[in-house]
Amino acid sequence: MAIKIEEIGPSRLDEYRSVPIRFEVKSVLEPVLVNYGLGGILLRETPVEKPYIKDYDSYEETPLDWPKKFDVSKWVFLLAMMNGVTAVGAAAVAFDTTGVFMLEARKNLAVLWDIRVRPEARGVGIMLFRYAANWSRAQGCTQMKIETQNVNVPACRFYQRMGATLGEIHRFGYAAVAEVAHEVMLCWYLDLRIV
Numbered sequence: 001m002a003i004k005i006e007e008i009g010p011s012r013l014d015e016y017r018s019v020p021i022r023f024e025v026k027s028v029l030e031p032v033l034v035n036y037g038l039g040g041i042l043l044r045e046t047p048v049e050k051p052y053i054k055d056y057d058s059y060e061e062t063p064l065d066w067p068k069k070f071d072v073s074k075w076v077f078l079l080a081m082m083n084g085v086t087a088v089g090a091a092a093v094a095f096d097t098t099g100v101f102m103l104e105a106r107k108n109l110a111v112l113w114d115i116r117v118r119p120e121a122r123g124v125g126i127m128l129f130r131y132a133a134n135w136s137r138a139q140g141c142t143q144m145k146i147e148t149q150n151v152n153v154p155a156c157r158f159y160q161r162m163g164a165t166l167g168e169i170h171r172f173g174y175a176a177v178a179e180v181a182h183e184v185m186l187c188w189y190l191d192l193r194i195v
């Protein structure tokens with residue numbers, strides 16, 4: 001299949017949203033404290049009793065909400081188009097935007113805000129990830145950050161494979177949201193100076 005990555009404007013975010021962002025949780029990376037954490041935190045993959053579907057679009061804001069919530073004028077939205085007609089993957093990168101806590105008030109940090117690939121189009125993720133990293137580097141960033149959760153083991157394996165390393169394990173990162181309070185926030189960082 002012929003895949004081309006396109007930069008799109010916010011007016012095409014409905015097309016972006018047509019790419020699903022759900023996956024099956026079959027295992028989790030359980031944090032294990034060594035010596036109360038002084039010896040580090042191990043992440044031990046553990047199967048879940050009852051596998052379930054997690055769909056980020058169903059309880060978080062959807063792509064259509066981003067321009068309502070943030071000034072996205074410095075963001076980039078990417079669509080992976082198959083044969084020029086079907087969106088099979090999408091990604092968004094946030095950069096230099098006031099009020100986006102994840103950007104850590106840094107101008108040399110970009111955030112891979114979202115990445116999604118249709119299950120039948122696996123292989124597109126690497127194209128989107130690399131495009132996002134190159135775009136971030138072109139904005140003068142030295143790192144690209146990616147937030148995920150310990151329940152998204154496939155995404156963690158993907159980010160690891162892409163060369164990112166864990167910068168933050170926040171065991172209480174979602175404590176304010178009852179539905180996901182049990183999840184552990186994991187923030188990955190890609191060093192753009194060496195990739």
Ligand SMILES: CC(C)(COP(=O)(O)OP(=O)(O)OC[C@H]1O[C@@H](n2cnc3c(N)ncnc32)[C@H](O)[C@@H]1OP(=O)(O)O)[C@@H](O)C(=O)NCCC(=O)NCCS
Nearest residue numbers: 021023115116117122123124125126148154155157158161
């Ligand atoms: C995560 C996601 C974007 C990755 O896209 P993808 O198209 O499946 O990834 P690719 O096939 O391009 O994989 C690139 C590399 O990562 C590896 N990889 C991908 N998923 C992996 C997994 N679960 N375990 C181990 N390696 C994995 C691939 O084997 C490949 O390595 P290779 O080049 O050595 O073959 C995609 O699986 C997805 O949309 N998941 C659901 C939505 C989601 O969770 N988004 C992230 C939210 S934080």
